[in-house]
Each structure stands twice: as C-alpha cells, then as structure tokens.
Amino acid sequence: MKFDLLEKGRFQFLAYKPWLTRSLEHGFIGRNSDFSESNLRSILPEFCESFQVQALCLPDQVHGRNVLDFTKRSLVREFLSARSAANSNERLFPADAILISRSEIKREFPLAFGIRTADCVPIALVADDVLALVHAGWRGLANGLLERVVTMLYDAGGVGKVEALIGPCAGFESYEVGSEVIDAIGDDAVCKERGSQKYLLGLAETAHRILDNFLGPRLIVERASLCTIESPLFHSFRRDNERAGRNLMFVVLRD
Structure with a gap:
C-alpha cells in the first residue's frame, strides 16, 4: 500500500508514503474532523497546535479559476496580518x-x-520547488483551472516533471450528472451514459486525462482511489446533503 492512515493529535489523515519519506508533510483529513465554515473558528487552533504551525491558510473556494499565488511572500504576510487583525484563522x-x-x-x-x-x-x-493545491469540481475541470495552475507552476520556477497526487473524491460509479456537465467539460470528460441525458462522471479520471493531455510524458500521477460518497472515512455532500461536513487536504512547510 502506498497510502497510510496516520494520526496527529486528534486528527486522522490519509498520507502518500513516498512523499513522507521526502519530508513533504501532507494528508487528507476526513470524517473524524469537520472543516466546515461553521467549525473553522474552533478547529483551526486545534489543527495549528497539533501540527505546530503558525496558521492554516485556506482560500475562499467558489468553484472558479482564481489561483492564490503564495510564491510571493508579501501575500503570505498580508494573509497573516489580516488573520491577526481579525483574531481568526478563517478566510482569505x-x-x-x-x-x-x-x-x-x-x-x-x-x-x-x-x-x-x-x-x-x-x-x-x-x-x-513549487507546489500547488487545487480544489477541482466539475466546474473547475470545465473552465481550465488545472491547465492554468500547471502553467503558473512552471512560470513560478517549477522544472522537470510534475507529480500529481489525486485525493479521495466522488467515485465514477456514484457521481451522476446531467448532459450539460458533460457538454461543459467537453472531450476531456471521462463518463458513461445512463440514459435520459444522465451520465456517470469520473472526476478523478477526468482530472487525470486533462493533466495527461496538457503535460504528456512530464506527468507522474498517483491516486488515492477512494470514493467519498461510498467511503465512511470521508464527508460527502452527495451522500449527506446539507448535513455534510468538509474534508481537508493539507501540506505543512517547515525547516
């Protein structure tokens, strides 16, 4: 198994072992915690204490294609200053x-x-030296978010091959969408027709295809291959609707 289920403090997370051996601290936190908006004020201090970091920097996700460029240290300082002024770790x-x-x-x-x-x-x-974290729903896959991130990755000094780690998400056999979603994504959509203009869409498979088409032999991919809808380890909006919590993918950077 290339993935381990680890714990730090009260946080249980899935991690990719080869990255851990290279001192790239990261993980996917699921249902044993909840990073929903309403919980951030209480859970972020716990996270920071457990992982011994000054802050957890989270974007305000909107299913768009904006990229927060933290290669500029001035933006990091701006975030920390805003967080301190608001006495909160919450938003960017x-x-x-x-x-x-x-x-x-x-x-x-x-x-x-x-x-x-x-x-x-x-x-x-x-x-x-350059790393990116991406939140890609079908809208992000359709609007060129991945291609934009990879372009910025190289513009910021990234060289050579791109390693992609695709985490737990809605699985191919469980994620039904309408034909308008397939039309929006276009030829990159990895899907299977169910009839009545309904399709099963493979989000991870589609992301993999987009990256492969854009990068070719420069791409190295690993996938967790866990379905958030089916797995009891992760939150799922499709499964739990408005009661659903939020999972967290994180990286920690320290000396």
Whole structure:
C-alpha cells in the first residue's frame, strides 16, 4: 500500500508514503474532523497546535479559476496580518487553488496550506520547488483551472516533471450528472451514459486525462482511489446533503 492512515493529535489523515519519506508533510483529513465554515473558528487552533504551525491558510473556494499565488511572500504576510487583525484563522479571498514556493515559505514561516472538499477532487501538484493545491469540481475541470495552475507552476520556477497526487473524491460509479456537465467539460470528460441525458462522471479520471493531455510524458500521477460518497472515512455532500461536513487536504512547510 502506498497510502497510510496516520494520526496527529486528534486528527486522522490519509498520507502518500513516498512523499513522507521526502519530508513533504501532507494528508487528507476526513470524517473524524469537520472543516466546515461553521467549525473553522474552533478547529483551526486545534489543527495549528497539533501540527505546530503558525496558521492554516485556506482560500475562499467558489468553484472558479482564481489561483492564490503564495510564491510571493508579501501575500503570505498580508494573509497573516489580516488573520491577526481579525483574531481568526478563517478566510482569505476567492480562489480554488494555491501556489506555493517551498523554499520561500520554509525560510520564514512554519505554515500549513489547505483546500476543503466534500466530493470535489483535491489535487496536489509538485514541480521541483513549487507546489500547488487545487480544489477541482466539475466546474473547475470545465473552465481550465488545472491547465492554468500547471502553467503558473512552471512560470513560478517549477522544472522537470510534475507529480500529481489525486485525493479521495466522488467515485465514477456514484457521481451522476446531467448532459450539460458533460457538454461543459467537453472531450476531456471521462463518463458513461445512463440514459435520459444522465451520465456517470469520473472526476478523478477526468482530472487525470486533462493533466495527461496538457503535460504528456512530464506527468507522474498517483491516486488515492477512494470514493467519498461510498467511503465512511470521508464527508460527502452527495451522500449527506446539507448535513455534510468538509474534508481537508493539507501540506505543512517547515525547516
């Protein structure tokens, strides 16, 4: 098994073992915690204490294509200043991906970065020193979010191959959508027709195809291959509707 279920404090998380051996601290936290908006004020201090970081930087996700460029340390300082002024770890501004320069952050800040999901695809991308976290639902897959993130990854100094870690999300056999979703994604959609203009859509498979089409032989992919709808380990909006909590994909950067 390439993935381990680990614990730190009260947080249980799934981690990709080869990245841990390279000191890339990361994980996917599921139903033993809840990173829903209403819980952030209470759970973020617990997370920061357990992982020994100054803050957990979270974007305000809106199913768009904005990317928060944390390769600029001034933006990190702006976030920390705003957090301190508001006496909260909570919010930044609208974005569905985060771009991070590992060497820049580690020199100055013991920080964690994360994105929250409840069926959408959490994706971590690494190209040498530059790392990105992506929240990709079908809208993000349709509007070119992944291609934009990869372009910015290289523009920020990433070199060579891109390693992609695709986390738990709605599984192919459980995620039904209408024909308008397939039309929006286009030829990249990995889907299966069910009749009456309904389809089963593979979110992880579609993300993989988009990355493969864009990067070709420069891409290395690993997938957790767990369905959030079916697995009791993770929150799912499709399964639990408005009662659903939020999962967290995170990375921790420190010296």
